[in-house]
Amino acid sequence: MGRFGASFITTSTWDPVAGQFGAWPAIVGTLLTSLLALSMAVPLSLGVAIYLPEFAPGPIRRPVATVIELLAAIPSVVYGLWGIFVLIPFLTTWVYPFLEARLGFLPFFTGPVYGPSVLSASIILTVMIVPFIMSVSREVLLAVPSGQREAALALGATRWEAVSTAIVPYAKSGIIGAVILGLGRALGETMAVTMLIGNRHEVAASLFAPGYTMAAVIANEFADAAGGPIHESALILMALLLFGVTVLVNAIARLMIWRVSLGRGNT
Amino acid sequence: MVTLMGVAVVLAVLPLFLILGSLILKGASSLSLGFFLNRPAPVGETGGGVAHAITGTLMIVGVAALAGVPIGIAGGLYASEYRGTRLAWITRFVADVLNGTPSIVVGLLAWTWVVATQRHFSALAGSFALAFLMIPMVMRTTEELVRLVPDSLREAALALGYSRWRTTLVVVLRTALPGIVTGSLLAVARVSGETAPLLFTALGSEYFSFDLERPMAALPLVVYKYATGPYPEWHKLAWTASLVLIMVVFALSIAARVVTRQRLGRND
Numbered sequence: 001m002g003r004f005g006a007s008f009i010t011t012s013t014w015d016p017v018a019g020q021f022g023a024w025p026a027i028v029g030t031l032l033t034s035l036l037a038l039s040m041a042v043p044l045s046l047g048v049a050i051y052l053p054e055f056a057p058g059p060i061r062r063p064v065a066t067v068i069e070l071l072a073a074i075p076s077v078v079y080g081l082w083g084i085f086v087l088i089p090f091l092t093t094w095v096y097p098f099l100e101a102r103l104g105f106l107p108f109f110t111g112p113v114y115g116p117s118v119l120s121a122s123i124i125l126t127v128m129i130v131p132f133i134m135s136v137s138r139e140v141l142l143a144v145p146s147g148q149r150e151a152a153l154a155l156g157a158t159r160w161e162a163v164s165t166a167i168v169p170y171a172k173s174g175i176i177g178a179v180i181l182g183l184g185r186a187l188g189e190t191m192a193v194t195m196l197i198g199n200r201h202e203v204a205a206s207l208f209a210p211g212y213t214m215a216a217v218i219a220n221e222f223a224d225a226a227g228g229p230i231h232e233s234a235l236i237l238m239a240l241l242l243f244g245v246t247v248l249v250n251a252i253a254r255l256m257i258w259r260v261s262l263g264r265g266n267t
Numbered sequence: 268m269v270t271l272m273g274v275a276v277v278l279a280v281l282p283l284f285l286i287l288g289s290l291i292l293k294g295a296s297s298l299s300l301g302f303f304l305n306r307p308a309p310v311g312e313t314g315g316g317v318a319h320a321i322t323g324t325l326m327i328v329g330v331a332a333l334a335g336v337p338i339g340i341a342g343g344l345y346a347s348e349y350r351g352t353r354l355a356w357i358t359r360f361v362a363d364v365l366n367g368t369p370s371i372v373v374g375l376l377a378w379t380w381v382v383a384t385q386r387h388f389s390a391l392a393g394s395f396a397l398a399f400l401m402i403p404m405v406m407r408t409t410e411e412l413v414r415l416v417p418d419s420l421r422e423a424a425l426a427l428g429y430s431r432w433r434t435t436l437v438v439v440l441r442t443a444l445p446g447i448v449t450g451s452l453l454a455v456a457r458v459s460g461e462t463a464p465l466l467f468t469a470l471g472s473e474y475f476s477f478d479l480e481r482p483m484a485a486l487p488l489v490v491y492k493y494a495t496g497p498y499p500e501w502h503k504l505a506w507t508a509s510l511v512l513i514m515v516v517f518a519l520s521i522a523a524r525v526v527t528r529q530r531l532g533r534n535d
Contacts, residue, residue, distance in 0.1 A: 188369020
């Protein structure tokens with residue numbers, strides 16, 4: 001696998017027949033979709049994670065938590081199916097024209113609107129990682145000793161002040177861990193993204209254009225590695241890269257979550 | 268701020284109802300007995316079912332569970348009963364990291380280890396990949412539940428002259444068993460919906476097959492193939508197959524949760 005060298009990562013021509021393998025577009029696509037999804041998912045899931053135990057009226061806590069856990073149980077092909085036939089038509093008729101009209105001066109929102117695109121894939125990823133980030137950060141928040149909250153309230157803080165000054169800072173590294181765990185999920189997610197991103201080996205400035213991710217390349221091309229053994233090992237190298245990145249991301253996330261659950265004193 | 272968070276809750280919960288709604292709307296109409304009993308009809312004809320994929324999923328996931336669950340439980344028991352040791356720490360960390368490994372990478376691993384060495388696709392390779400995914404999940408739940416077993420139980424058994432391994436198997440495992448069953452059910456539920464690891468292991472097929480050495484169909488593969496195909500009949504089948512798949516997955520996970528709640532009486 002060493003035969004590809006650094007050009008595997010830096011070049012962007014992917015032509016199995018000619019034996020050229022540049023993974024740059026797929027790498028960029030992977031990072032771009034994951035980070036976009038993260039930027040949408042984090043506020044959403046933290047809002048829910050903090051709201052549920054602290055502010056929500058008692059009777060809705062259990063049902064909302066259950067619903068969100070069920071969202072995590074939906075298989076990713078089903079997300080993909082729903083994305084193709086429901087989400088994309090909705091986005092292309094309502095949301096994308098609006099974005100183009102209002103934010104068209106930015107390079108991200110220009111060009112022809114494709115249904116399957118980087119933005120569509122990011123949106124489905126957002127829906128998929130919210131449950132993960134939410135449930136992990138909820139557990140971290142529940143692990144905060146109630147003494148923290150009580151002390152803040154006893155000092156005259158309002159509920160909101162107690163949450164924002166005493167509870168969230170205490171759980172901070174665990175919450176960051178939860179977010180990174182969500183990032184790991186997003187990086188490796190295959191099926192839904194493959195079905196929604198449009199699968200084109202290209203780096204485009206516009207989010208409306210199709211792209212590719214590493215996992216999607218493997219899923220699409222491996223079963224019939226047309227370029228023979230070299231194509232095959234290029235794809236395996238791609239998987240190795242993906243694996244390396246997710247291992248790193250997950251290891252960091254775990255260490256940060258452990259720090260909260262062990263208590264800060266002994267780290 | 269609190270209002271904003273309320274909006275976040277609505278936004279987070281909404282997709283489940285949207286997805287379920289469209290599944291029922293588009294999938295329920297072609298749900299019939301034939302759907303569970305027949306193979307797919309040729310393109311252009313109405314009717315046809317996914318019976319071959321249902322049996323395929325049952326077999327692939329069943330074999331995976333037979334292999335994955337015992338190994339996961341054993342690993343989890345070790346990691347928590349011998350929790351001070353270095354090996355236990357390593358086991359736990361590796362399980363955590365594997366838990367986050369993309370399933371497509373696991374599929375590729377199964378390909379290199381099983382398919383490439385045997386030189387043909389097989390349902391067994393699919394089971395291997397799924398088992399590989401299940402082990403860390405089962406391990407982590409086992410470990411957490413075993414940790415809840417009070418030490419006094421262990422001490423009582425040891426004081427009665429039981430050896431360490433017998434204490435672990437007869438007393439500790441017994442006590443934690445209901446929870447472990449739940450955890451395993453959840454793992455089975457999650458794995459039954461996986462597509463990526465099966466793409467180049469079980470491969471999929473159009474025919475009934477009970478031979479683990481041959482390619483076999485599975486529900487998630489059918490959904491993927493039909494959803495990305497060009498024919499409207501296929502899309503319809505994909506919706507219905509998704510509906511069936513999601514009902515199986517939800518039934519398993521809800522059953523698992525109900526069992527835990529009754530056992531532990533937890534309220535959170």
